[in-house]
Amino acid sequence: MGDNPSRSTDANAGGAGVTGRHASPVGIGVSPSSYEEPPFGGGGALPKKSRFSMESGFRGLSVASGAMVLVIIVAIAAFLISKAVPAISADKVNFLSFKEWFPNETEPRFGIAALAFGTVLSSVIALIVAVPISLGIALFLSHYAPKRLATPLGFVMDLLAAVPSVVFGLWGRDVFQAPVADFSVWLNHYFGWIPIFGGEGPFGQSIMLGGLVLAIMVLPIVTSLSREVFQQTPGMNEEAALALGATKWEMVRTAVLPYGKPGVIAAVMLGLGRALGETIALALTLGLVYNISFNLIQVGGNSIAANIATTFAEANDTGRGALIASGLVLFAITLVVNMAARAIIYRRREFRDSAA
């Protein structure tokens, strides 16, 4: 598509300059640009290729814009590192294993361990809840629902993906917290013997609340990506399964799911990336406590991004550097997750143009 047809194979013979100048009609016999130099090759009738034409200017501009993406990614890493290194070297304790966060004192002590743990735990809970449900919805939209229902429902899902995270955070704190607290009390009463549901309370702003709110937020993303993948299942495969006598579910299991597996994995990882980086919803729903605990229902939990948003206001120079250092860790984690997801998508080229 668009393979430079205006070029001849010998770049000097005509080049972009052939059509780059419309001021003088081509082919009138003499090159109007210069009478001194002999014209190149067989294009004696054509104007000489100018060094700075619109063509090369436009091309350069677009190449620069494309390269800008790489520049920005490298710049993000470079600037975060440059601000993080002084803060980490001022840290009196091990940055990777210390659990608390006191970067603003004269002897700054801070560590990423509890924050990174909370980030991963809340995201994993969100995925455990969201993935089965969103795969169900995706299958419903792509294979079960009548078209009249599937189109508006898919539209609603796309709209939900656009709802700002602060709205989900506000809803989670003001509305969803009470039922989750009740549920936590119930879990604690009957399943308190399992460590993750143990504890004495208080319950409410817990990892579970944060994880569930995150689940609601990643649901539309995972759903719309996996729906697109499921819809791309070749009709031949589905019909072949049905013709062999498979029931609808067997058709889904033998034709749709295996075909969509890489796409679904990528969708889940993209959802994971979104959940890991989520800031405001978690800042509003977690208990913001610096500890490492698998207890899901007691007030507690924290994440890298939520910690940045909540402690940024009172941070001094070292504090800012410490927050930037934690952001660097988050950047590294999400970069790895996203690159893995994209690498999976790129292996299956047919998904490449749809799974955005």
Next chain:
Amino acid sequence: MSVLESEQSDVVMRPDNIRTRTLPLVANLATAVVAFIVSAVVVLTTGIGNWVLVVVLGAVLYLVGLNIVASRVEGRRAARDKMWRAAIYSACLLAILPLASVVWTLVSKGVDRLDGNFFGTSMNNIGARDAGGGAYHAIIGTLEQVGIASLIAVPLGVLGAIYLVEYGKGKFANTVRFFVDVMTGIPSIVAGLFVLSFWVLIVSPWFNNGQPRFSGFAASLALSVLMLPTIVRSTEEMLRLVPGPLREGAYALGVPQWKTIVKIVLPTALPGIVTGVMLAIARAAGETAPVLLVAGGAAAINFDPFAGNQSSLALFVYQQAGDASKYAPARAWTAALTLVAIVLVLTIAAKLLARRNSLTR
């Protein structure tokens, strides 16, 4: 029990006996009713939970019961098919519940302060005991920040997509394409931290006598970092849909490549590009974290995006949510409703535009 086994020599094949038997709808519904009654009796007499547990246990019993009943009538495979169908339908219902709750809360709590005062005043001089106050300054901030961010990100993004589709070949273009995709996943707070360490702490002191300074422009920079990959991706998809013969026709007429792109390719893809841009704007308008980090938030109206703190609607929601005043939640919910309205109008307009787009249809 398959047809072959049940067939007897003296039975004539008719439409109703060559098909496998199916579970009547009545039996299906009866299973559901029985499941929920059993669940209600079990839960409420033992007192281990309330109606939520009744529903959850009822749904599980229904799925199991349906499997048992259907496998008696239709056979194991058909029963499993029925059970999964029911599970998929209930996943859909389960997802709609919280989303409906979000919408309902937004509307019911948001209308409290939906008045002229809210859209006409700022939070300047509004104390904890004052009922008034509004989001005028935040709306100004959102419009300016998103506007400047679009001015930066749209040309860059469209040109980047032109590079990928029209000029890009080989390893470098593939690298760019890969990192555009990776960049879509950058958390907004990381973009905020990047602009904080780059613009606020290093560049802005040059313009402000050596003092770092928050500004709305810094927020625009962070938002444009977030918008850029989205715009590149959607524009790239649209440009790829432009038919090759259109380009070739232009080349055959002697039109240079840049002019073909500007005059032929871009206008053809324009509706799709606008759709992508609007979706990116909608996403950027809802971002809180970068604005919090680099624009700082402010209570007063600040029209100048290049100097001094600015607020934005999303940040206003967050700050009011953390405010101890008893009037703050109402302001937060109304601002959230406004924000969602803006974002949804943009998104719906973009989708409708996409539906009228002749390229994608």
